[in-house]
Amino acid sequence: MLTACSESPPSSDGSGPPPKKVVVHTVGEREFVDRIEALGTARANEATLLTPNVAEKITDIRFRDGAQVNKGDILLRLDDRSERAELAAARARLSERQDALARAQDLAAQRVVSEAEVDLTRSELATAEAEVEAVAAHVEDRTIRAPFDGVIGLRTVSLGALIAPGDPIATLADIDTIKADFTIPARRYSLLQPGLPIRATTAGLPDRVYEGTIDSLDNEVDPVTRTITARALIDNKGRALRPGMLLEIELLAERRRNPAVPEAALMPRGDAHFVVVIIDNTAEQREVRLGMRTPGWAEILDGVAVGEQVVTRGAQGLSDGSAVEILPPLSERTQTEPR
Structure with missing residues:
Protein backbone atom coordinates (compact mmCIF):
# COMPACT_ATOMS: atom_id res chain seq x y z
CA MET A 1 0.00 0.00 0.00
CA LEU A 2 2.82 2.46 0.78
CA THR A 3 4.48 1.68 -2.50
CA ALA A 4 1.28 2.19 -4.41
CA CYS A 5 0.61 5.56 -2.74
CA SER A 6 4.06 6.87 -3.59
CA GLU A 7 3.81 6.11 -7.27
CA SER A 8 2.70 8.86 -9.70
CA PRO A 9 -0.64 8.23 -11.31
CA PRO A 10 -0.22 6.85 -14.79
CA SER A 11 -0.69 8.91 -17.92
CA SER A 12 -3.67 8.40 -20.15
CA ASP A 13 -1.81 5.84 -22.31
CA GLY A 14 -0.16 4.17 -19.30
CA SER A 15 3.37 4.94 -20.57
CA GLY A 16 4.50 7.39 -17.91
CA PRO A 17 3.55 10.33 -15.66
CA PRO A 18 0.78 12.59 -16.90
CA PRO A 19 1.63 15.85 -18.71
CA LYS A 20 2.38 18.69 -16.35
CA LYS A 21 -0.04 21.59 -16.49
CA VAL A 22 1.57 24.92 -17.33
CA VAL A 23 0.62 28.49 -18.12
CA VAL A 24 2.29 29.94 -21.19
CA HIS A 25 2.76 33.33 -22.82
CA THR A 26 3.06 33.87 -26.55
CA VAL A 27 6.15 36.00 -27.21
CA GLY A 28 5.40 39.35 -28.80
CA GLU A 29 7.28 42.56 -29.53
CA ARG A 30 7.42 45.53 -27.18
CA GLU A 31 9.03 48.95 -27.48
CA PHE A 32 12.12 49.52 -25.39
CA VAL A 33 13.95 52.78 -24.80
CA ASP A 34 17.37 53.17 -23.17
CA ARG A 35 17.06 55.80 -20.44
CA ILE A 36 19.99 57.83 -19.18
CA GLU A 37 19.61 60.01 -16.09
CA ALA A 38 21.77 63.05 -15.41
CA LEU A 39 21.83 66.32 -13.50
CA GLY A 40 22.12 69.55 -15.45
CA THR A 41 22.09 73.31 -15.04
CA ALA A 42 19.64 75.64 -16.76
CA ARG A 43 21.22 78.45 -18.73
CA ALA A 44 19.75 81.27 -20.78
CA ASN A 45 19.72 80.83 -24.52
CA GLU A 46 21.51 84.18 -24.77
CA ALA A 47 22.74 86.32 -21.87
CA THR A 48 24.88 89.42 -21.54
CA LEU A 49 25.94 91.93 -18.93
CA LEU A 50 25.09 95.44 -20.08
CA THR A 51 27.97 97.85 -19.57
CA PRO A 52 29.01 101.17 -21.20
CA ASN A 53 31.85 101.71 -23.66
CA VAL A 54 32.74 105.13 -22.24
CA ALA A 55 32.90 106.90 -18.89
CA GLU A 56 29.99 109.32 -18.60
CA LYS A 57 27.05 110.41 -16.45
CA ILE A 58 23.65 108.69 -16.79
CA THR A 59 20.98 111.09 -18.05
CA ASP A 60 18.07 108.74 -18.84
CA ILE A 61 16.96 105.24 -17.82
CA ARG A 62 14.25 103.70 -19.99
CA PHE A 63 13.69 100.20 -18.64
CA ARG A 64 11.98 98.61 -15.65
CA ASP A 65 13.49 95.78 -13.66
CA GLY A 66 12.32 92.42 -15.01
CA ALA A 67 10.73 93.91 -18.16
CA GLN A 68 10.63 92.33 -21.59
CA VAL A 69 12.65 94.35 -24.13
CA ASN A 70 13.12 94.00 -27.86
CA LYS A 71 16.29 94.15 -29.90
CA GLY A 72 17.28 97.76 -30.54
CA ASP A 73 15.24 99.26 -27.70
CA ILE A 74 16.99 102.16 -25.94
CA LEU A 75 17.65 101.11 -22.36
CA LEU A 76 19.84 103.92 -21.05
CA ARG A 77 21.39 107.18 -22.24
CA LEU A 78 24.62 108.85 -21.13
CA ASP A 79 25.41 112.53 -21.34
CA ARG A 142 26.42 106.97 -25.18
CA THR A 143 23.16 105.14 -25.97
CA ILE A 144 22.80 101.63 -24.50
CA ARG A 145 20.47 99.47 -26.63
CA ALA A 146 19.18 95.91 -26.21
CA PRO A 147 21.35 93.61 -28.36
CA PHE A 148 18.57 90.99 -28.59
CA ASP A 149 15.02 90.25 -27.40
CA GLY A 150 14.94 89.20 -23.76
CA VAL A 151 14.09 89.87 -20.13
CA ILE A 152 16.18 92.45 -18.32
CA GLY A 153 17.27 91.85 -14.75
CA LEU A 154 17.70 94.16 -11.78
CA ARG A 155 19.52 97.38 -12.56
CA THR A 156 22.49 98.32 -10.43
CA VAL A 157 22.80 102.01 -11.40
CA SER A 158 20.81 105.19 -10.78
CA LEU A 159 20.04 108.34 -12.70
CA GLY A 160 22.91 110.84 -12.51
CA ALA A 161 25.52 108.25 -11.61
CA LEU A 162 28.91 108.35 -13.28
CA ILE A 163 29.76 104.98 -14.80
CA ALA A 164 32.81 103.71 -16.63
CA PRO A 165 33.54 100.83 -19.03
CA GLY A 166 33.04 97.51 -17.26
CA ASP A 167 30.60 98.87 -14.67
CA PRO A 168 27.48 96.62 -14.61
CA ILE A 169 24.15 98.18 -15.54
CA ALA A 170 21.92 95.06 -15.63
CA THR A 171 21.81 91.62 -17.21
CA LEU A 172 19.75 90.79 -20.28
CA ALA A 173 18.72 87.19 -20.94
CA ASP A 174 16.72 85.38 -23.59
CA ILE A 175 14.91 82.67 -21.60
CA ASP A 176 12.20 81.69 -24.08
CA THR A 177 14.59 78.82 -24.79
CA ILE A 178 16.67 77.27 -22.00
CA LYS A 179 20.00 75.58 -22.55
CA ALA A 180 20.46 72.57 -20.28
CA ASP A 181 24.12 71.58 -19.84
CA PHE A 182 24.77 68.16 -18.30
CA THR A 183 27.43 65.46 -18.25
CA ILE A 184 27.19 61.73 -18.88
CA PRO A 185 29.78 58.94 -18.73
CA ALA A 186 31.85 58.74 -21.90
CA ARG A 187 30.93 55.07 -22.29
CA ARG A 188 27.36 56.19 -23.13
CA TYR A 189 28.61 58.61 -25.77
CA SER A 190 27.48 56.39 -28.64
CA LEU A 191 23.85 56.80 -27.55
CA LEU A 192 23.96 60.59 -27.89
CA GLN A 193 23.23 62.49 -31.05
CA PRO A 194 21.69 65.87 -31.92
CA GLY A 195 17.92 65.68 -31.97
CA LEU A 196 17.70 63.02 -29.26
CA PRO A 197 14.66 63.79 -27.04
CA ILE A 198 15.03 64.53 -23.34
CA ARG A 199 12.75 65.24 -20.40
CA ALA A 200 13.66 67.66 -17.63
CA THR A 201 12.21 68.33 -14.18
CA THR A 202 13.26 70.58 -11.34
CA ALA A 203 12.50 70.58 -7.62
CA GLY A 204 11.19 74.13 -7.84
CA LEU A 205 8.44 73.03 -10.26
CA PRO A 206 7.64 69.47 -9.14
CA ASP A 207 4.50 69.10 -11.26
CA ARG A 208 6.04 70.19 -14.55
CA VAL A 209 7.87 68.08 -17.12
CA TYR A 210 9.77 69.95 -19.83
CA GLU A 211 10.65 68.36 -23.13
CA GLY A 212 13.57 69.23 -25.35
CA THR A 213 16.22 67.82 -27.66
CA ILE A 214 19.99 67.53 -27.58
CA ASP A 215 21.51 70.36 -29.57
CA SER A 216 25.25 69.70 -29.38
CA LEU A 217 28.05 67.80 -27.64
CA ASP A 218 31.37 69.03 -26.33
CA ASN A 219 34.39 68.31 -28.48
CA GLU A 220 36.35 66.45 -25.81
CA VAL A 221 35.98 64.08 -22.88
CA ASP A 222 37.06 65.25 -19.43
CA PRO A 223 40.23 63.19 -18.75
CA VAL A 224 39.66 63.28 -14.98
CA THR A 225 35.98 62.32 -14.70
CA ARG A 226 35.74 60.51 -18.07
CA THR A 227 32.52 62.33 -18.82
CA ILE A 228 31.36 64.41 -21.76
CA THR A 229 29.19 67.51 -21.61
CA ALA A 230 26.03 67.71 -23.69
CA ARG A 231 23.70 70.65 -24.26
CA ALA A 232 19.96 70.36 -24.78
CA LEU A 233 17.46 73.04 -25.78
CA ILE A 234 14.18 73.22 -23.84
CA ASP A 235 11.14 75.25 -24.87
CA ASN A 236 10.39 77.71 -22.05
CA LYS A 237 7.69 79.93 -23.52
CA GLY A 238 6.02 80.32 -20.13
CA ARG A 239 9.39 81.41 -18.68
CA ALA A 240 8.90 79.31 -15.57
CA LEU A 241 12.42 77.89 -15.81
CA ARG A 242 15.15 80.31 -14.81
CA PRO A 243 18.90 80.21 -15.47
CA GLY A 244 20.81 78.54 -12.67
CA MET A 245 18.11 76.00 -11.76
CA LEU A 246 19.21 72.42 -11.11
CA LEU A 247 17.56 70.10 -13.65
CA GLU A 248 16.99 66.36 -13.42
CA ILE A 249 17.34 65.14 -16.99
CA GLU A 250 16.18 61.88 -18.53
CA LEU A 251 17.40 60.97 -22.00
CA LEU A 252 15.33 58.66 -24.16
CA ALA A 253 17.88 56.94 -26.38
CA GLU A 254 17.68 54.17 -28.99
CA ARG A 255 13.99 53.38 -29.33
CA ARG A 256 13.51 49.86 -30.68
CA ARG A 257 11.04 46.95 -30.83
CA ASN A 258 12.26 43.52 -29.76
CA PRO A 259 10.79 40.24 -28.47
CA ALA A 260 9.81 40.42 -24.81
CA VAL A 261 8.83 37.84 -22.20
CA PRO A 262 7.28 38.26 -18.74
CA GLU A 263 9.85 38.26 -15.98
CA ALA A 264 8.03 35.26 -14.50
CA ALA A 265 9.27 33.19 -17.46
CA LEU A 266 12.95 33.72 -16.61
CA MET A 267 14.96 31.11 -14.71
CA PRO A 268 18.35 32.50 -13.61
CA ARG A 269 21.29 30.15 -13.22
CA GLY A 270 24.41 31.97 -12.19
CA ASP A 271 25.01 34.69 -14.75
CA ALA A 272 22.80 33.00 -17.35
CA HIS A 273 19.03 33.09 -17.87
CA PHE A 274 16.83 30.36 -19.28
CA VAL A 275 13.23 29.98 -20.38
CA VAL A 276 11.11 26.92 -21.13
CA VAL A 277 9.72 26.96 -24.66
CA ILE A 278 6.76 24.74 -25.53
CA ILE A 279 6.85 23.06 -28.95
CA ASP A 280 4.09 20.55 -29.76
CA ASN A 281 3.21 20.24 -26.05
CA THR A 282 6.82 19.36 -25.25
CA ALA A 283 9.18 21.41 -23.07
CA GLU A 284 12.54 22.69 -24.29
CA GLN A 285 14.89 24.71 -22.12
CA ARG A 286 16.76 27.54 -23.84
CA GLU A 287 19.33 30.05 -22.73
CA VAL A 288 18.37 33.62 -23.65
CA ARG A 289 20.36 36.82 -23.92
CA LEU A 290 18.65 39.68 -22.15
CA GLY A 291 18.54 43.34 -23.05
CA MET A 292 17.00 45.92 -20.78
CA ARG A 293 14.41 45.21 -18.09
CA THR A 294 11.21 47.12 -17.48
CA PRO A 295 8.66 46.47 -14.72
CA GLY A 296 7.28 42.99 -15.42
CA TRP A 297 9.09 42.48 -18.74
CA ALA A 298 12.49 41.49 -20.10
CA GLU A 299 13.85 42.32 -23.54
CA ILE A 300 15.14 39.28 -25.43
CA LEU A 301 18.08 39.85 -27.74
CA ASP A 302 18.59 36.19 -28.63
CA GLY A 303 17.11 32.80 -27.73
CA VAL A 304 13.40 32.99 -28.54
CA ALA A 305 11.43 34.44 -31.41
CA VAL A 306 8.14 36.26 -31.73
CA GLY A 307 5.24 33.80 -31.76
CA GLU A 308 6.87 31.10 -29.64
CA GLN A 309 5.32 30.07 -26.33
CA VAL A 310 7.23 30.30 -23.05
CA VAL A 311 6.14 28.92 -19.70
CA THR A 312 5.29 31.53 -17.07
CA ARG A 313 3.91 29.17 -14.38
CA GLY A 314 4.64 25.51 -13.82
CA ALA A 315 8.20 25.43 -15.19
CA GLN A 316 9.69 23.90 -12.04
CA GLY A 317 10.76 20.32 -12.65
CA LEU A 318 10.41 20.48 -16.42
CA SER A 319 13.28 19.15 -18.50
CA ASP A 320 13.86 18.84 -22.20
CA GLY A 321 11.25 16.54 -23.67
CA SER A 322 8.79 16.77 -20.76
CA ALA A 323 5.17 16.53 -21.86
CA VAL A 324 2.95 19.41 -20.81
CA GLU A 325 -0.68 20.38 -20.88
CA ILE A 326 -1.26 24.07 -21.61
CA LEU A 327 -3.94 25.60 -19.45
CA PRO A 328 -6.34 28.05 -21.07
CA PRO A 329 -6.14 31.77 -20.27
CA LEU A 330 -7.13 32.77 -16.75
CA SER A 331 -10.48 34.14 -17.92
CA GLU A 332 -11.38 30.71 -19.35
CA ARG A 333 -9.83 28.57 -16.64
CA THR A 334 -12.04 26.47 -14.39
CA GLN A 335 -9.41 24.44 -12.61
CA THR A 336 -6.64 25.26 -10.22
CA GLU A 337 -3.56 26.95 -11.65
CA PRO A 338 -0.23 25.18 -11.25
CA ARG A 339 2.17 26.39 -8.63
Missing part, protein backbone atom coordinates in the same frame (compact mmCIF):
# COMPACT_ATOMS: atom_id res chain seq x y z
CA ASP A 80 26.16 113.17 -25.03
CA ARG A 81 25.78 116.95 -25.34
CA SER A 82 29.41 117.53 -26.27
CA GLU A 83 29.38 114.74 -28.87
CA ARG A 84 26.14 115.99 -30.43
CA ALA A 85 27.65 119.45 -30.78
CA GLU A 86 30.67 117.92 -32.50
CA LEU A 87 28.33 115.95 -34.75
CA ALA A 88 26.48 119.10 -35.78
CA ALA A 89 29.79 120.80 -36.63
CA ALA A 90 30.97 117.78 -38.59
CA ARG A 91 27.75 117.68 -40.59
CA ALA A 92 28.15 121.40 -41.36
CA ARG A 93 31.65 120.77 -42.67
CA LEU A 94 30.32 117.88 -44.73
CA SER A 95 27.67 120.11 -46.30
CA GLU A 96 30.34 122.71 -47.08
CA ARG A 97 32.55 120.10 -48.78
CA GLN A 98 29.59 118.84 -50.82
CA ASP A 99 28.90 122.38 -52.07
CA ALA A 100 32.62 122.91 -52.79
CA LEU A 101 32.77 119.74 -54.86
CA ALA A 102 29.72 120.78 -56.86
CA ARG A 103 31.31 124.18 -57.61
CA ALA A 104 34.64 122.61 -58.53
CA GLN A 105 32.95 120.21 -60.93
CA ASP A 106 31.09 123.10 -62.61
CA LEU A 107 34.33 125.09 -62.95
CA ALA A 108 36.17 122.06 -64.28
CA ALA A 109 33.48 121.67 -66.93
CA GLN A 110 34.18 125.27 -67.95
CA ARG A 111 37.92 124.52 -67.84
CA VAL A 112 38.42 127.19 -65.17
CA VAL A 113 40.02 124.75 -62.68
CA SER A 114 41.98 121.57 -63.27
CA GLU A 115 40.87 118.03 -62.58
CA ALA A 116 43.54 117.87 -59.89
CA GLU A 117 41.71 120.56 -57.92
CA VAL A 118 38.43 118.62 -58.33
CA ASP A 119 40.13 115.48 -57.00
CA LEU A 120 41.44 117.41 -54.00
CA THR A 121 37.94 118.72 -53.24
CA ARG A 122 36.54 115.17 -53.59
CA SER A 123 39.16 113.92 -51.12
CA GLU A 124 38.22 116.63 -48.63
CA LEU A 125 34.58 115.55 -48.97
CA ALA A 126 35.48 111.94 -48.19
CA THR A 127 37.38 113.12 -45.10
CA ALA A 128 34.34 115.08 -43.95
CA GLU A 129 32.09 112.04 -44.42
CA ALA A 130 34.44 109.88 -42.35
CA GLU A 131 34.52 112.55 -39.64
CA VAL A 132 30.70 112.55 -39.45
CA GLU A 133 30.66 108.75 -39.12
CA ALA A 134 33.27 108.83 -36.36
CA VAL A 135 31.47 111.48 -34.31
CA ALA A 136 28.12 109.72 -34.85
CA ALA A 137 29.70 106.54 -33.44
CA HIS A 138 30.80 108.48 -30.34
CA VAL A 139 27.21 109.68 -29.90
CA GLU A 140 25.90 106.12 -30.31
CA ASP A 141 28.38 104.88 -27.68
